[in-house]
Amino acid sequence: MGTHGHLENMEEKAPKVGFSPPLCTLKHLSSEMTCKAPGEEFADKTTMSILNKLSSYSWDAKAVLTLAAFAMDYGDFWLLAQIHSSDQLAKSVGILKRVPAISMRPGIQKHKKAIVELNNLIKVALEVIECIFELEKLSIYGTKDVPALAPAMDRIPVDVYWAIITVVACTTQMCCLINDEDKTQELSPFAQKINFTLNLLRMQIKLCYQQIEEIEAYRKLLKLLQTPTEIMEVFKALIFAKDNVQPLIDGSINKLVNIDVLKKKNVLFFISGLDITIDEISIIKPIYEGIKKEDQYKIVWIPIVEQWTDELRKKFDFLRSKMPWYIVQYFSPIVGIKFIKEEWNFKNKPIVVVMNRQGKVEHPNALHMIRVWGMKAFPFTTTVEESLTNRVDGIGSIWFDLSPDLSTSIKQEKYIFLYGGKDNEWIQQFNRKAAALANDPVMKDTKVSIELFCVGKGSKGEDDHDTLGHFWNRIESFFFSKTHKKTEQDIVIQEIQKLLSYKTESGWSVLSKGSRLVASGNGTTMLKVLEEFDKRKELVREVGFEVVFKDHHDKILQTGRSCCRVDVPMNAGKVPEHIKCPECPRVMETYVSFKCCHIDGPMNGLH
Numbered sequence: 001m002g003t004h005g006h007l008e009n010m011e012e013k014a015p016k017v018g019f020s021p022p023l024c025t026l027k028h029l030s031s032e033m034t035c036k037a038p039g040e041e042f043a044d045k046t047t048m049s050i051l052n053k054l055s056s057y058s059w060d061a062k063a064v065l066t067l068a069a070f071a072m073d074y075g076d077f078w079l080l081a082q083i084h085s086s087d088q089l090a091k092s093v094g095i096l097k098r099v100p101a102i103s104m105r106p107g108i109q110k111h112k113k114a115i116v117e118l119n120n121l122i123k124v125a126l127e128v129i130e131c132i133f134e135l136e137k138l139s140i141y142g143t144k145d146v147p148a149l150a151p152a153m154d155r156i157p158v159d160v161y162w163a164i165i166t167v168v169a170c171t172t173q174m175c176c177l178i179n180d181e182d183k184t185q186e187l188s189p190f191a192q193k194i195n196f197t198l199n200l201l202r203m204q205i206k207l208c209y210q211q212i213e214e215i216e217a218y219r220k221l222l223k224l225l226q227t228p229t230e231i232m233e234v235f236k237a238l239i240f241a242k243d244n245v246q247p248l249i250d251g252s253i254n255k256l257v258n259i260d261v262l263k264k265k266n267v268l269f270f271i272s273g274l275d276i277t278i279d280e281i282s283i284i285k286p287i288y289e290g291i292k293k294e295d296q297y298k299i300v301w302i303p304i305v306e307q308w309t310d311e312l313r314k315k316f317d318f319l320r321s322k323m324p325w326y327i328v329q330y331f332s333p334i335v336g337i338k339f340i341k342e343e344w345n346f347k348n349k350p351i352v353v354v355m356n357r358q359g360k361v362e363h364p365n366a367l368h369m370i371r372v373w374g375m376k377a378f379p380f381t382t383t384v385e386e387s388l389t390n391r392v393d394g395i396g397s398i399w400f401d402l403s404p405d406l407s408t409s410i411k412q413e414k415y416i417f418l419y420g421g422k423d424n425e426w427i428q429q430f431n432r433k434a435a436a437l438a439n440d441p442v443m444k445d446t447k448v449s450i451e452l453f454c455v456g457k458g459s460k461g462e463d464d465h466d467t468l469g470h471f472w473n474r475i476e477s478f479f480f481s482k483t484h485k486k487t488e489q490d491i492v493i494q495e496i497q498k499l500l501s502y503k504t505e506s507g508w509s510v511l512s513k514g515s516r517l518v519a520s521g522n523g524t525t526m527l528k529v530l531e532e533f534d535k536r537k538e539l540v541r542e543v544g545f546e547v548v549f550k551d552h553h554d555k556i557l558q559t560g561r562s563c564c565r566v567d568v569p570m571n572a573g574k575v576p577e578h579i580k581c582p583e584c585p586r587v588m589e590t591y592v593s594f595k596c597c598h599i600d601g602p603m604n605g606l607h
Contacts, residue, residue: 022065028053029069033171038185043172047165059156060136063129063163070122070167074174114177114184118170121187124194125166131201132159138208146211152204159197166194217335222343228359232263235359238336239302239328248300249327251320261326262298264357268366268380270325271302271340272350274315279466280350281322283371288325290375296357297379299325304337304346354380368477372397389482395495396515398474402455402467409451413514415545419526420455420468421507426523427454430509433530442537448545475499495520497579511549518546519553529553 032050036042054062135152143150173185221237228234236245236259247256268291270284284299291297301323305312308330320327331337340346344353344364352370354363366380369388376397377384388397399418401407409416417434421427431452437443438450456468479500482493498520502508507523521529529552539548580587 025054025065026069026072029066030073033066033069033168034073034175036168036172036175038172038176038183040189043165043168043185043190046168047161050164050168051161059160060129060132063132063160066164066167067122067125067129070171070174073171074122114173117187117191118173118177121166121191121194122170124191124198125163125170128159128163128166128194128198128201131198131205132156132163134205135201135208138205138212141208141212141215145215146208148204148207148211152201152208155200155204159201162190162193162197166190214335214338218338221335221339225343225359225361230263231265231267231355231357231359232259233359234355235259235262235267238339239331240333246329249320249329251301251323251325251327254321257326262300265298266296266357266362266379267355268297268299269302269353269355270299270350271304271344271346271353273304273348274312274319275348276319276350278322279469281319283367284352285324286374287370287378290378301325301327302331302340303328304340304348305330305332306337308332352380365480368481371477372474372481385481389478389492391492395478395492395499395517396512398478398499399453399455399471400515402471403453405451406453409453410512410514412449415448415450415518416512416514417450417452417509418455418512419452419507419509420457420471421502421505421523423506423523426507426527427457430507430523430527430530433527434509437530437533440537442540443545446540446545448540472503475503513546519550521553521557525553525556528556532556 029050032053033046036046050066051062054065057065135149135156138146139149139153141149143153169185169187169190173187176184217237224234224237240246245259248259248261249255250257250261268287272280288299291299301320303316303319305316313330316330344351350367351365352363352367353361354366356362362379362381363385366377366385369377369380369385373388377388396410399406400410406416419427419430419434431454434450434452438452443450455471456464458464475496479493479496482496495517499510502520502522505522507527508521509523509526510520511518511526520526529549532552533549536548536552
């Protein structure tokens with residue numbers, strides 16, 4: 001059995017038929033290495049000479065040829081040592097090669113430890129060369145898919161150097177032992193270096209295989225998402241590493257449940273980091289209540305955490321205690337996180353991916369339309385979103401429920417001035433002018449009812465950050481919902497971009513009739529319309545308030561426009577490459593700015 005296995009091993013390592021070894025090159029290398037004085041300096045000099053001689057060869061070939069040259073001499077030596085006593089020719093050749101000096105029992109016993117050390121070191125050098133060949137094979141994947149390949153491949157020249165210098169040192173030691181010299185080559189420095197090189201190569205190769213496994217799993221996941229058949233299949237591939245399927249937490253009863261609860265269900269994947277706010281969780285709660293009776297829809301929270309710690313686990317437990325839906329426990333597979341970030345465009349801001357029972361994505365991020373329309377957007381598909389965002393009166397959904405009084409005014413189809421800004425003096429000035437217009441006798445006579453609502457201020461004039469945050473977040477969400485698909489510029493997207501541009505203004509105002517937007521502008525424009533309206537108010541009796549206001553607003557715009565600036569948060573969704581100006585036909589210039597509010601919580605939503 002042992003002989004049979006040995007023969008198989010020999011056959012496996014035997015050269016292929018027709019293989020012609022470069023004997024001349026090997027002889028040159030052998031000559032270069034033999035009969036050199038011991039010492040690291042001489043070994044380095046010989047190594048550099050060998051590298052120079054083999055400059056036309058690849059790095060792995062340099063190492064192999066050097067090792068082959070050593071093996072040729074080493075093999076000859078031991079073959080002659082074994083047969084020189086019984087074969088006259090072998091004995092004569094052995095004498096020329098000084099074999100008897102070491103082959104006799106006293107010689108072998110004397111140098112036994114050194115021979116074992118030399119053999120072990122050559123084996124390590126061989127393993128290093130095998131690792132280099134393995135890296136060469138792995139290079140077919142490319143450094144983009146397997147980043148660990150880059151430093152490993154860059155280091156190959158260094159690895160080859162240490163493999164060759166180790167072989168050179170072993171050759172010197174072999175010569176010293178053959179000559180039975182007292183001064184030998186110290187191998188321990190080379191042993192340290194070559195063992196370090198081998199361990200490093202093994203670690204690099206292991207990391208490469210891990211990354212290859214991840215990229216293969218990622219490709220499998222991509223393929224699965226292209227032709228899904230059942231949501232459970234997709235869910236398992238996305239969430240769990242290999243066959244390590246874990247139960248879900250049912251937040252409504254705080255117990256573990258089998259993932260089969262999602263079988264043949266439509267699922268809303270609520271995906272976020274652990275920096276999510278209670279306000280952001282509260283956006284999903286009405287949806288949970290709305291679909292609770294409809295057993296065909298489920299919500300699952302997927303927390304994105306690269307590396308779990310005890311502190312993060314505590315934060316996770318706190319957040320999940322606020323959620324009545326299903327929760328994935330300590331999600332961490334690299335492939336799933338990579339897919340969610342790259343394919344679903346997750347950028348640390350919460351998203352809601354809607355998937356049908358077959359595992360097909362119905363919407364890559366329905367959170368924007370949920371924030372604006374709530375359950376009115378059910379079942380949260382791109383078709384529903386398109387329908388909602390294309391309606392001209394859909395913009396009114398942004399402010400419909402900011403306050404009960406405002407909702408009533410919208411339902412009663414009253415004219416409403418919404419206004420706000422960073423300049424309190426402008427806000428007070430606009431309030432006085434708008435209130436005067438609302439109470440003007442002409443408005444009363446023509447039964448024009450005008451209501452005022454200051455966004456970001458309470459009934460007593462105090463700051464209302466929550467309402468202000470919700471207002472601008474909804475405008476941003478409407479913007480992302482509208483620009484989610486590449487559509488032509490229309491009146492709705494123009495008006496939304498205008499509203500978004502007012503976020504940084506010292507003052508701004510919107511005039512609507514019910515939920516229908518009539519006019520909007522920055523503080524300077526809208527205040528000027530009110531200041532000059534006195535001269536035109538009699539026209540209201542003839543053509544109506546709306547026509548007069550809009551006509552004068554448009555005329556003022558024509559006299560001069562200030563720069564328009566639209567701030568779009570990069571981490572809130574897929575940002576369009578180009579944005580047309582909402583006030584003229586030009587494409588807006590792109591700027592990059594950075595901001596930090598130095599706090600955690602709802603105010604971060606204000607950007």
